[in-house]
Amino acid sequence: MATLIEITDPSDPRLADYVRLRETTLRHSLESQHGMFIAEGTKVIERALQAGFRPRSLLLAPRWWDGLSALVEPFDVPVYLMDEHTAERVTGFHVHRGALGSFHRVAPTGLEALLESAAQRLVLVQDIVDHTNLGAIIRCAAGLGWDGVVLSPRAADPLYRRSIKTAMGTVFQLPWARMADDDELALLRREGWVTVALALTEDAVPLASVPPLVAGGKVAIMLGTEGHGLDQNWLAAADIVATIPMQAGVDSLNVSAAAAIACYVLGAGA
Incomplete structure (x- = not known):
């Protein structure tokens, strides 16, 4: 059963999970060490709980407890209640809607397991380190009916607070896997996947021409960083290189817009 605890001192050691949330390096170290992540906002907290993630604690403005109580009560966790000004002194920023949750991480799905599932549509992400872009890509994939996201070894953490917030919690429902190394791209070809790389190359075909080429098959979109795009190893592994035609002198879109x-285009009718 959840325990409600009122806290007025922002230096209370029980709040360690929530300290200095804006400091990315510190948070990565802390969250990795303790196997946890932070969910921000009541809707995101609800989605984490509904997806089966186990809470470590919650930090709430009192007005949000009634709306979350039914989902949280079954867990033996502390719920720290404090005003939003005190919460801001703990976290280092204005907390969205005065609600944060600390949750236990679970081991991500392995790439082979994801490929062996019923998945037919995947998004592959190479070295995208911007958490906002990654969260937006995950939200696009989930919202448009794709089956999962595959991350390169150096890509951002989908369970970092900013990624989760931008994804609106869809990272909890969409399976994702992190590759051990780039050699694992070969698994897709062995399992019969058609890979479509988005890139500005001379041999790229318009994206609108691709659906007939992949109809009825398992398809994976490959996305690279905005600065450098996909590297030569990933491009060489692609079956098709496609581009979104631009106008008005614009050469490309933000990677999350391109993902959407x-x-x-490639998911319609799949």
Whole structure:
């Protein structure tokens, strides 16, 4: 059963999970060490709980307890209640809607397991380190009916607070896997996947021409960083290189916008 605890001192050691949330390096170290992540906002907390993630604690403005109590009560966890000004002194920023949750991480799905599932549509992400972009890509994939996201070894953490917030908690429901190394791209070809790389190369075909080429098969979109795009190893592993035609002198879109268009075009009728 959850225990409600009122706290007025921002230096209370029981709040360690929530300290200095804006400091990315510190948070990565802390969250990795303790196997936890932070969910921000009541809707995101609800989705984490509904997806089966086990809470370590919650930090709430009192007005949010009634709305979350039914989901939280079954767990033996502390619920720290404090005003939003005190919460800001703990975290280092204005807490969105005065609600944070600390949750235990679980081991991510392995790439082989994801490929062996019933998945037919995947988004592959190479070295995208911006957490906001990654969260937006995950939200696009989930919202447009894709089956999962595969991350390169150096890509951002989907369970970092900013990724979760931008994804609106869809990272809890969409399976994702992190590759051990780039050699694992070969698994897709062995399992019969058609890989479509989005890139500005001379041999790229318009994205709109691709659906007939992949109809009825298992398809994976490959996305690279905005600065450098996909590297030569990933491009060489692609079956098709496609581009979204631009106008008005614009050469490309933000990677999350490109992901949304590609997921829509290649997912229609799948």
